Structures are given as structure tokens and as C-alpha cells.
Amino acid sequence: MSFEERLKDLGITLPPPRPPAFGYVPVVVEGGLAWVSGQLPWDGDGLMARGRLGEAVDVETGRAVARCCLLNGLAVLREALGTLDRVKRVVKVVGFVSSAPGFFDQPAVVDGASRALAEIFGDAGRHARSAVGVAALPRDVPVEIEFVTSVQ
Numbered sequence: 001m002s003f004e005e006r007l008k009d010l011g012i013t014l015p016p017p018r019p020p021a022f023g024y025v026p027v028v029v030e031g032g033l034a035w036v037s038g039q040l041p042w043d044g045d046g047l048m049a050r051g052r053l054g055e056a057v058d059v060e061t062g063r064a065v066a067r068c069c070l071l072n073g074l075a076v077l078r079e080a081l082g083t084l085d086r087v088k089r090v091v092k093v094v095g096f097v098s099s100a101p102g103f104f105d106q107p108a109v110v111d112g113a114s115r116a117l118a119e120i121f122g123d124a125g126r127h128a129r130s131a132v133g134v135a136a137l138p139r140d141v142p143v144e145i146e147f148v149t150s151v152q
């Protein structure tokens with residue numbers, strides 16, 4: 001089954017890709033890799049959530065936000081590649097988690113993105129990962145996700 005068919009079977013509709021608001025490109029394809037720029041949790045015209053984990057946002061919501069970021073990333077990746085069926089495997093995921101002092105569950109939050117990749121890509125979605133706590137993120141979002149895939 002292709003990855004595009006898998007999305008349909010799972011009932012996942014990717015959002016429309018958002019153009020960048022600043023001076024970068026959403027995806028760079030080079031040397032057999034596709035580098036997806038950090039994605040925020042855009043949900044339609046607004047953001048899914050704002051605030052820091054351990055204050056305004058709980059872990060369960062953080063996981064959902066990470067998944068939303070990942071789906072936005074897949075949308076720009078599909079636009080760059082023409083189809084997600086060109087993905088050979090997910091190589092690396094980096095999740096940035098806006099964290100209140102004393103919040104240490106960043107890996108549990110970034111699992112929202114990791115689980116979605118496994119659901120969509122199966123074994124090809126298993127990846128290396130970093131989950132990094134930060135003091136603040138753009139637009140006061142709780143999570144930002146970037147990732148790298150190998151492509152054909």
C-alpha cells in the first residue's frame with residue numbers, strides 16, 4: 001500500500017500547505033534527503049494552542065499539537081515532492097517544546113508526532129529523535145516540529 005493510500009485508509013486529510021511568513025523555504029531536497037522546516041500548529045487560519053507545557057498546556061494537548069505540526073509538515077513535504085510516495089523513510093525528528101520551569105516531559109509531548117509517523121509510514125516512519133525544551137517559541141505556540149526524510 002502506498003503512503004498516500006495509507007493516509008486515506010486512516011481518514012487523515014492533510015491541511016493545505018502554508019507559505020512561509022519569513023525568509024526561508026518550507027522544504028529543501030538535497031542529496032536524497034528532504035529537510036522540512038519547523039512547523040507550527042496551524043489549524044485553519046488560527047493556531048491550535050498557545051502557551052507553555054507545564055503552565056497553560058497539558059501533556060495530552062501537547063501531543064495533539066505535535067501531531068498537528070507534523071501533519072502541517074507532511075503537507076509542505078507533499079507539495080515539494082508531488083507525493084508522499086517518494087518518501088523512503090523518516091530519518092530524524094526534532095521537537096521543540098515550550099516548557100515552564102520544572103517541566104521535563106518533552107519526550108511524551110513529541111510522541112504525538114512520532115506516533116503519527118509510525119501510523120502513516122509503518123517501519124519507514126521509525127526515526128531518530130530529539131525532544132528539546134525551550135523557553136519560548138514563535139507566536140507563543142507550545143510545540144514546533146521539524147524533520148528529515150530520505151526520498152527517491
